[in-house]
Amino acid sequence: MRTAFGVETVRTAERELMARLPEGALMQRAAAGLAAACAELLGRVYGKRVVLLVGGGDNGGDALYAGARLARRGAGVTAVLLAPERAHEGGLKALRAAGGRVSAAAERDIAGADLVLDGIVGIGGKGGLRPAAAQLMGAVRESGALVVAVDLPSGVEADTGEVLGDAVRADATVTFGTYKPGLLIDPARERAGAVRLIDIGLGLPAVPELEALQYADVAALLPVPGASSDKYRRGVVGIAAGSARYPGAAVLAVAGALRSGAGAVRYVGPAADAVIARFPEALVHAGPPSRAGRVQAWVVGPGLGDDAHGREQLRDVLAADVPVLVDADGLRLADPEVVRARTAPTLLTPHAGEAAALLGVERSEVEAGRLAAVRRLAAEYRAAVLLKGATTLVAGPEGGPVRVNPTGTSWLATAGSGDVLAGLAGALLAAGLTAVDAGSVGAYLHGLAARLAAQGAPVGAQDVAAAIPAAWRDVRG
Numbered sequence: 001m002r003t004a005f006g007v008e009t010v011r012t013a014e015r016e017l018m019a020r021l022p023e024g025a026l027m028q029r030a031a032a033g034l035a036a037a038c039a040e041l042l043g044r045v046y047g048k049r050v051v052l053l054v055g056g057g058d059n060g061g062d063a064l065y066a067g068a069r070l071a072r073r074g075a076g077v078t079a080v081l082l083a084p085e086r087a088h089e090g091g092l093k094a095l096r097a098a099g100g101r102v103s104a105a106a107e108r109d110i111a112g113a114d115l116v117l118d119g120i121v122g123i124g125g126k127g128g129l130r131p132a133a134a135q136l137m138g139a140v141r142e143s144g145a146l147v148v149a150v151d152l153p154s155g156v157e158a159d160t161g162e163v164l165g166d167a168v169r170a171d172a173t174v175t176f177g178t179y180k181p182g183l184l185i186d187p188a189r190e191r192a193g194a195v196r197l198i199d200i201g202l203g204l205p206a207v208p209e210l211e212a213l214q215y216a217d218v219a220a221l222l223p224v225p226g227a228s229s230d231k232y233r234r235g236v237v238g239i240a241a242g243s244a245r246y247p248g249a250a251v252l253a254v255a256g257a258l259r260s261g262a263g264a265v266r267y268v269g270p271a272a273d274a275v276i277a278r279f280p281e282a283l284v285h286a287g288p289p290s291r292a293g294r295v296q297a298w299v300v301g302p303g304l305g306d307d308a309h310g311r312e313q314l315r316d317v318l319a320a321d322v323p324v325l326v327d328a329d330g331l332r333l334a335d336p337e338v339v340r341a342r343t344a345p346t347l348l349t350p351h352a353g354e355a356a357a358l359l360g361v362e363r364s365e366v367e368a369g370r371l372a373a374v375r376r377l378a379a380e381y382r383a384a385v386l387l388k389g390a391t392t393l394v395a396g397p398e399g400g401p402v403r404v405n406p407t408g409t410s411w412l413a414t415a416g417s418g419d420v421l422a423g424l425a426g427a428l429l430a431a432g433l434t435a436v437d438a439g440s441v442g443a444y445l446h447g448l449a450a451r452l453a454a455q456g457a458p459v460g461a462q463d464v465a466a467a468i469p470a471a472w473r474d475v476r477g
């Protein structure tokens, strides 16, 4: 599991550790890791030109000490001081002693750089880059130099992943002690490039603020049928989706569910002919969901429409005493009081627009603060919530760490891909995963399936569904 802690927690851990260590030791650990990472990226250090962008805090101090280490190994190191009167004194002295110098012509030095080290601002930053730093970014881009961010790409919000103005775009980020939420959540994540974590010995709490499943975590959570499993033990998932107008949503949700380890898939609704034509293995029913027979979980909402029939289906499913995944039209039609009053697990799967409607705020507010939005939704609806996006987030109703999905891909932004995810996560619910596990494992497999199906070219939702078994095999190694 990859875990992230917010700035306040990092500061507390840092204070405790610093009290036990000689002065400056922590910064030396950070700088040593940073210099080693830069050396690795450069291949050969001797003769390379390195420019340090140095702000007025300890982030700049890290850059200066790392620059001194690179200078000692034969690099030509130049520091651009963005707040000259506040630049880290010890770091500056170390750099000069190692043969580095302070730049007198920033843009010219940047133009000739092989590597630019971004030490403008780290966890002490608020808001986007200030004008002096923002102005240099054009030169950095044009130089073609490798850009390595110290701790975080400057200009991004460490705790939320927001990017409120100009921000550095790094090829790699070397971060200290722990991942910060901004390194795992878009849009900031995308600015960080490849992230490397340097252990500096911080003592952190047991429960992180954010966590990202890795291959091994997903593999451990995947349901695998045992020798004695019949279809009911493997989980039967019911799908109440589709309408005369949107039969395709039903087909795609069933497609996702059938590839996701369910023992059987029951479909209820007006798209039964379309479903059975494509998937003869599906069990189809015409009557209300409550009469369809035994299921271990329901998926309701994709393409449901908002006529009386759809509303009736939704009411019926929400009254069932099994886990329920509510998606798409289901989210629009659901009575918040009914959702809150449910005792079996509920998983809501909105995109930003649907989340905004559920919270009664503007979509832009959700997009700018996705972490806060998913937490608030889970608390207000007393449900697990999967907020779709470039980095999908999953929060549980009891608080605790928010899961962030690391396999997102822009190829998933295609019509119907949400229907596939609903079926997939619903099947995992039926197999007995908790709502948070079903949502986060579902999002993980869904993203991986899209990547495998896409291979760098556009894909449709059916291709994503068809690639779920490949994603499953990939995870299980």
Ligand SMILES: NC(=O)C1=CN([C@@H]2O[C@H](COP(=O)(O)OP(=O)(O)OC[C@H]3O[C@@H](n4cnc5c(N)ncnc54)[C@H](OP(=O)(O)O)[C@@H]3O)[C@@H](O)[C@H]2O)[C@@H](O)CC1
Binding pocket: 010, 011, 014, 026, 027, 030, 055, 056, 057, 058, 059, 060, 062, 120, 121, 122, 123, 124, 125, 126, 127, 128, 129, 130, 150, 151, 152, 155, 176, 177, 200, 202
């Ligand atoms: N924690 C740890 O365990 C360890 C931490 N270490 C390192 O220390 C770093 C944190 O250092 P820090 O506390 O000195 O803050 P830092 O990020 O350098 O900012 C300094 C000043 O910048 C300013 N400023 C604010 N916003 C800005 C903006 N948008 N653009 C420009 N400037 C802006 C603001 O001053 P202001 O101008 O607002 O008065 C603020 O006070 C951390 O990221 C890591 O690299 C490691 O060495 C060892 C282990």
Ligand SMILES: [K+]
Binding pocket: 059, 118, 119, 120, 121, 122, 149, 150, 151, 152, 153, 154
């Ligand atoms: K930085």
